[in-house]
Amino acid sequence: MTTSTPSVGSAPTASGPGLAAATPVPEIHKGLAGVVVDTTSVSKVNPDTNSLLYRGYPVQELAATRSFEEVAYLLWHGDLPTAAQLAEQTATERAHRALPGAVRNAILELPTTCHPMDVCRTAVSVIGAHDPTAEDSSAEAEHAKALRLWAMLPAVVALDQRRRRGQQIVDPDEDLGYAENFLHMAFGEVPDECVVRAFEVSMILYAEHSFNASTFTARVITSTLSDLHSAVTGAIGALKGALHGGANEAVMATFAEIGTADHAAAWLDQALADKRKIMGFGHRVYKSGDSRVPTMKTTLDDLVAHLATTEAVALDELYDALEAAMTERKGILPNLDYPTGPAYHLMGFDTPTFTPLFVAARVVGWTAHVVEQRAANALIRPLSQYVGQAQRAVP
Ligand SMILES: CC(=O)SCCNC(=O)CCNC(=O)[C@H](O)C(C)(C)COP(=O)(O)OP(=O)(O)OC[C@H]1O[C@@H](n2cnc3c(N)ncnc32)[C@H](O)[C@@H]1OP(=O)(O)O
Ligand SMILES: O=C([O-])CC(=O)C(=O)O
Numbered sequence: 001m002t003t004s005t006p007s008v009g010s011a012p013t014a015s016g017p018g019l020a021a022a023t024p025v026p027e028i029h030k031g032l033a034g035v036v037v038d039t040t041s042v043s044k045v046n047p048d049t050n051s052l053l054y055r056g057y058p059v060q061e062l063a064a065t066r067s068f069e070e071v072a073y074l075l076w077h078g079d080l081p082t083a084a085q086l087a088e089q090t091a092t093e094r095a096h097r098a099l100p101g102a103v104r105n106a107i108l109e110l111p112t113t114c115h116p117m118d119v120c121r122t123a124v125s126v127i128g129a130h131d132p133t134a135e136d137s138s139a140e141a142e143h144a145k146a147l148r149l150w151a152m153l154p155a156v157v158a159l160d161q162r163r164r165r166g167q168q169i170v171d172p173d174e175d176l177g178y179a180e181n182f183l184h185m186a187f188g189e190v191p192d193e194c195v196v197r198a199f200e201v202s203m204i205l206y207a208e209h210s211f212n213a214s215t216f217t218a219r220v221i222t223s224t225l226s227d228l229h230s231a232v233t234g235a236i237g238a239l240k241g242a243l244h245g246g247a248n249e250a251v252m253a254t255f256a257e258i259g260t261a262d263h264a265a266a267w268l269d270q271a272l273a274d275k276r277k278i279m280g281f282g283h284r285v286y287k288s289g290d291s292r293v294p295t296m297k298t299t300l301d302d303l304v305a306h307l308a309t310t311e312a313v314a315l316d317e318l319y320d321a322l323e324a325a326m327t328e329r330k331g332i333l334p335n336l337d338y339p340t341g342p343a344y345h346l347m348g349f350d351t352p353t354f355t356p357l358f359v360a361a362r363v364v365g366w367t368a369h370v371v372e373q374r375a376a377n378a379l380i381r382p383l384s385q386y387v388g389q390a391q392r393a394v395p
Pocket of ligand 2: 285
């Protein structure tokens with residue numbers, strides 16, 4: 001429903017259609033912009049220093065030196081794992097990679113006309129329905145469920161891409177690390193180390209980002225004392241939108257529309273004249289660049305140099321040309337979805353699979369927030385300013 005927008009600010013009174021003359025106008029924070037709603041110790045996004053810390057560690061350093069498995073442990077437990085802790089987590093993760101038959105069948109029942117994010121969302125819901133500990137909200141049970149869900153999501157994403165391509169499903173390989181196994185299940189082989197590392201870096205960078213829209217959704221759902229799978233299912237719905245995770249898919253659509261680097265500036269001028277949002281640019285919190293982009297862009301450049309195909313080089317040139325034009329015209333910089341889109345394309349993923357890859361990474365952050373929200377819960381229920389009809393009698 002569209003209503004007249006109340007003034008944003010702290011004007012003391014308002015008058016207008018249907019409002020009593022002296023109704024006080026509260027300060028409206030449209031989109032909750034600038035509002036601090038709670039504390040968190042999972043990650044710190046600092047737009048002033050253009051930095052992102054996971055449990056205190058700079059994400060760039062983690063991406064350069066650590067595995068995604070180690071980063072997942074860090075986000076869930078607050079500290080990097082010892083060798084024994086990592087070994088225990090790894091054993092559990094590898095033991096839960098294969099999808100239960102009911103989950104696999106539920107995915108295979110879904111039409112290939114639906115978006116892969118719908119498949120992810122449905123799969124998590126089915127996994128929850130079959131989990132005998134679904135209603136156990138102790139921190140221990142929540143961590144165990146989070147770990148199993150994280151272990152299963154690569155199989156969900158890979159299976160869905162393969163069935164859409166009419167390919168045989170590839171079973172997980174317990175001898176491979178998380179990233180290698182994910183790529184093995186998606187493509188039937190483990191690609192070169194450069195590709196594996198690029199994929200792993202993207203997973204680390206995508207894993208967590210404080211109170212973004214999908215994480216906040218997970219926290220809202222948790223705040224009602226609902227269960228972890230419901231929280232993740234809702235978060236997937238929030239991530240799907242093009243203003244959030246769906247932008248990595250939309251970036252490739254933009255590149256396809258532009259074609260080649262020499263068309264980027266003219267395309268952008270027309271798109272801005274048409275008041276279009278340019279996907280992969282801008283951010284609610286960072287206003288002078290997304291802290292994760294330099295790492296992911298270097299990773300993309302490494303991938304392009306490694307592949308050294310005409311297509312890869314042309315895509316990188318188009319990337320640079322659109323970024324340069326957008327910076328010059330609007331001063332709006334890329335967010336993480338801008339380099340991950342072309343990187344996933346060059347790795348061989350189908351474009352609609354990009355946002356499910358984000359899901360597979362962000363499930364770590366979401367579930368860390370579910371546990372944190374539950375530990376110090378308050379029902380999340382903001383207020384609104386009513387701007388509809390004044391009270392009237394039913395005729
Ligand atoms: C991993 C992630 O989820 S990162 C985000 C991924 N999303 C995208 O890439 C989608 C494109 N980007 C956007 O739509 C926005 O930048 C958002 C939604 C991410 C953040 O937006 P907000 O903080 O709400 O800022 P808002 O949309 O009000 O933008 C402020 C101004 O910059 C403009 N602007 C911001 N981003 C863009 C963009 N990508 N293209 C064109 N203009 C933009 C707006 O039009 C607005 O201009 P105005 O003041 O003249 O009206
Ligand atoms: O923080 C945000 O609003 C969006 C984002 O970059 C993310 O979720 O990674």
